[in-house]
Amino acid sequence: MPKIEDVAAKAGVSVTTVSRVLNNRGYISQATRDKVAQAMKELNYQPNEMARSLFRKKSNMIGLIIPTVSHPFFSELVYHLEYYADQKGYKVLLCNSNRDISKERKYIDMLKKNQVDAIVMGSNVQDVKHYLNLNLPIISFDRTVANNIPIVTSDNYTGGRLASRLLVDKGCRKLAHISGGVGGPNHAALLASKRFQGFRDELPDTGIEHVSLELEITGLGDKRNVDELVRFFQEHPDADGVFATSDVLAALVIQACHQLKKTIPQEMKIIGYDDVGIASLVWPRLTSIRQPIREMSECAIELIAKLLQGEEVSMINSFPVTLIQRDTT
Amino acid sequence: MPKIEDVAAKAGVSVTTVSRVLNNRGYISQATRDKVAQAMKELNYQPNEMARSLFRKKSNMIGLIIPTVSHPFFSELVYHLEYYADQKGYKVLLCNSNRDISKERKYIDMLKKNQVDAIVMGSNVQDVKHYLNLNLPIISFDRTVANNIPIVTSDNYTGGRLASRLLVDKGCRKLAHISGGVGGPNHAALLASKRFQGFRDELPDTGIEHVSLELEITGLGDKRNVDELVRFFQEHPDADGVFATSDVLAALVIQACHQLKKTIPQEMKIIGYDDVGIASLVWPRLTSIRQPIREMSECAIELIAKLLQGEEVSMINSFPVTLIQRDTT
DNA sequence: AATGATGTGTCAACCGGTTGACACTAAGGG
DNA sequence: CCCTTAGTGTCAACCGGTTGACACATCATT
Missing domain, CATH: 3.40.50.2300 (Response regulator)
Structure with missing residues (x-):
């Protein structure tokens, strides 16, 4: 794995300059930009996101806790959540709780330790206390949790x-x-x-x-x-x-x-x-x-994005449902 | 978020000692161990896994790329993979490629940047070159990739x-x-x-x-x-x-x-x-x-665990299929 | 009394990347 | 000719935690 140092050496510039190119800050000439890009390509360099996350205190990861993906409702939900998360540059850590409260708690701790930026709870949420002093955004899917946790649901x-x-x-x-x-x-x-x-x-x-x-x-x-x-x-x-x-x-x-x-x-x-x-x-x-699962998922990700930017969001986000008539009625 | 420093201060010991307790190395008296544990509990301290991963060069995350979780085969697969991954202390980063080769490539790069320890490919794998100079274990699910990539399949x-x-x-x-x-x-x-x-x-x-x-x-x-x-x-x-x-x-x-x-x-x-x-x-x-999806998933995770310990694994891991007779024949 | 195991502290380097402070040069404008 | 802006480098601190080297106790053995 090449590091930023290697890129700097190959491009004949300083580490700081490479970092400046990477993050687009300060003055950089097009020539240097090209040299650096070239070096990166040759070395097949990818900046280590862990190191960046550590410094920035932002991982761009969101944790997703659901009972089980094997249930079609959740599998569709997860599909769309991941889609919109990806659109906004977030990665999804998936956790199947099986509605087991102790497993749920372990997952919450794990996600926190791993510095996820936010958690989407689609599982039960029973002991509210555990979630309140978590100092990261949580949003809940179709479940009531506490009145300070935004919720996405349908009617x-x-x-x-x-x-x-x-x-x-x-x-x-x-x-x-x-x-x-x-x-x-x-x-x-x-x-x-x-x-x-x-x-x-x-x-x-x-x-x-x-x-x-x-x-x-x-x-x-x-x-x-x-x-x-x-x-x-x-x-x-x-x-x-x-x-x-x-x-x-x-x-x-x-x-x-x-x-x-x-x-x-x-x-x-x-x-x-x-x-x-x-x-x-x-x-x-x-x-x-x-239930408009796609729209609800999109909303959930948008809520998270807003929360992470410190914006206010509405606590209850309810979507209309529609009757789909087919052949069993 | 409390850091190790805070724990050390509260417990009245040095950071090194806390780290030693955390990682179980060197000599530590039971008394100190208790003091530290107490301080951690009081502060609700969780070690920052990113920082640890950075140092250890091991994230305990595995990336999972599949066409879409919304398909029942994959949703069951993902369920079991996550289950066994969790058992072994791995976290799962989920990616839906929709069989789109360019998206697949982007996900591979993303996973690499994020320092996953291994990748499970359940999606197409078309341009082999892209995966070969990835210096991390890949295992492929039900797809042939290259002869140096282990594969889990059924008969x-x-x-x-x-x-x-x-x-x-x-x-x-x-x-x-x-x-x-x-x-x-x-x-x-x-x-x-x-x-x-x-x-x-x-x-x-x-x-x-x-x-x-x-x-x-x-x-x-x-x-x-x-x-x-x-x-x-x-x-x-x-x-x-x-x-x-x-x-x-x-x-x-x-x-x-x-x-x-x-x-x-x-x-x-x-x-x-x-x-x-x-x-x-x-x-x-x-x-x-x-197809024995559960067993195949278990095998996939075991393969990864072995690969990460530098053990040799068999390249082709094929599982028997069974005929389940019900009412359509 | 010497030896060795146990227990804890200090210090510095490291993981890989980011950032601010500051210095220096070259070019262009007034 | 002075001033500003652009472009790059050096250096050090930092994110949060880990680890090895080393020092210095204390306590039990022999």
């Missing part, structure tokens, strides 16, 4: 209402609400619980009843998930509409319906949430509530 | 044969081979082309003919992909067996079949590849060739 409440309303409008008489997440249950801090709220608030004056099941997802391909759904629907044979809080859950519901020989959407209408890729890869294609 | 050839054989055994008379990837076509360097080879090698003595389609996947949810498949099957109405080189493609084939009112598996048998989560989330549940 979960309206999402829930839209889902209910659609099922009601399509003539459903008894609804089922299926929730659950990979790697542990969803807690109240998770804003997704507002979906349930919205879902229920749409029902009172319709006289439509609803039942609810919280699934403890064990792994995407695990047949036990479907089995539990089948049992649930056997207990509630009159349920004719399902709101699943993620498309993955909705896909499992579809499987349960097939197993129970219920036709979709005739005997059972299903609506999912997120509108990730899988929604249009299952059959029938899934009606879903779309 | 694609056998995978192809297993798929063919199953379709033949199940009585198919005309097979279709569907390939294609997200973000650009698959090239010869991609070992997945061996799947096609294996697929074909199983056919000659059976007298079964086959046709092939390379799809240019535009995005998971894009309906045009299905339309193209529908057209293809209309051109080949007698095709009754499909080998898709990924489960995502197989899911699209299922959609095309539904659209064409072909029953699965009676009129059309389908087998996918990878056996990622989606394989058991579609209906009918997909028969697939399973």
Whole structure:
């Protein structure tokens, strides 16, 4: 690995001059600039970003903590976050917490030790204290944390209402609400619980009843998930509409319906949430509530960029959701 | 951010002593050890890993370049890679290249500048030269690069044969081979082309003919992909067996079949590849060739750990694939 | 009493790059 | 001819932590 000294020697200038070229400061003639550039090229020189970061006290790295990238919602989220981070010159350190609080804490410490400039939390955030005296920007994705931590979310409440309303409008008489997440249950801090709220608030004056099941997802391909759904629907044979809080859950519901020989959407209408890729890869294609993941990711990165420049940002950044009608309703 | 100096002051010892405690070298009494630990706790001190890395010339970071995490194969891969990396104390810098060669190059440079200890390439690797004079370990995932770069792969050839054989055994008379990837076509360097080879090698003595389609996947949810498949099957109405080189493609084939009112598996048998989560989330549940992604990821990280300790490693690390029979065959 | 292991401190160099202070030269303008 | 601006160099300090050399204790052994 060549160092700045080697470049200086090869170009026949001083280290300071090379640094000046590198950082574009002070007076430098075009001739010197060229000589230095030439030397760099010949040596295939790349400045050591660690050394620069150390001096600047800025690493241009952001840490990303999520439950697991293997869930399609997070994999799409991570994709877009990385894209926009890269656009702004940030690198992404990825951490899968599996919603394990102790692992989450370890990751936070690790990220801090490694001098990330900011952290995006897409995982649970339970013990708030741990995050407050971290003197670096944190932004939270779809989770409430504390009122001094900016949050990016989408309109979960309206999402829930839209889902209910659609099922009601399509003539459903008894609804089922299926929730659950990979790697542990969803807690109240998770804003997704507002979906349930919205879902229920749409029902009172319709006289439509609803039942609810919280699934403890064990792994995407695990047949036990479907089995539990089948049992649930056997207990509630009159349920004719399902709101699943993620498309993955909705896909499992579809499987349960097939197993129970219920036709979709005739005997059972299903609506999912997120509108990730899988929604249009299952059959029938899934009606879903779309979260604008790309836009939310872009917003998250912009928030970070602003925070790092000391600008004020709004604490709550909520995006509208849209109903995507396909073939399950 | 407290520094080692502050800890020394608070504990009433010298910086050297703190460093000795931190790194467990030389003689230190238990009393001092405790005093220092206490001071660290009180100050909430975390050693600056950048500074340490700079001195040690080892960052414990590994770079990961893949086409896109949003594809389920890669999202599962990344999940496991990060898991095992973390186990061994490595952090993961994630890069989505979208199979764009210039972006790939930029990422490689970026990772080098940022002093990653090693790179895992799960993306295309086309201009070999660029990677050879990188004086850091690279390992390649399921792609051939150069004979001095270790590679982790699975037995694609056998995978192809297993798929063919199953379709033949199940009585198919005309097979279709569907390939294609997200973000650009698959090239010869991609070992997945061996799947096609294996697929074909199983056919000659059976007298079964086959046709092939390379799809240019535009995005998971894009309906045009299905339309193209529908057209293809209309051109080949007698095709009754499909080998898709990924489960995502197989899911699209299922959609095309539904659209064409072909029953699965009676009129059309389908087998996918990878056996990622989606394989058991579609209906009918997909028969697939399973790649042991977890084991492959573990191997990749172990290879890196060995390379970083200067140990010799085997250049080709191929894992067996297994046929997972479900309901599409 | 000499020896050696243990425990801690001081000091300086180093990792690779950045920056400010300052000196010096050459060229151009008024 | 003086002044300013451009262009480059030298030097040292700094980012935060690590390490080796060396000095100087203390304490237990022999």
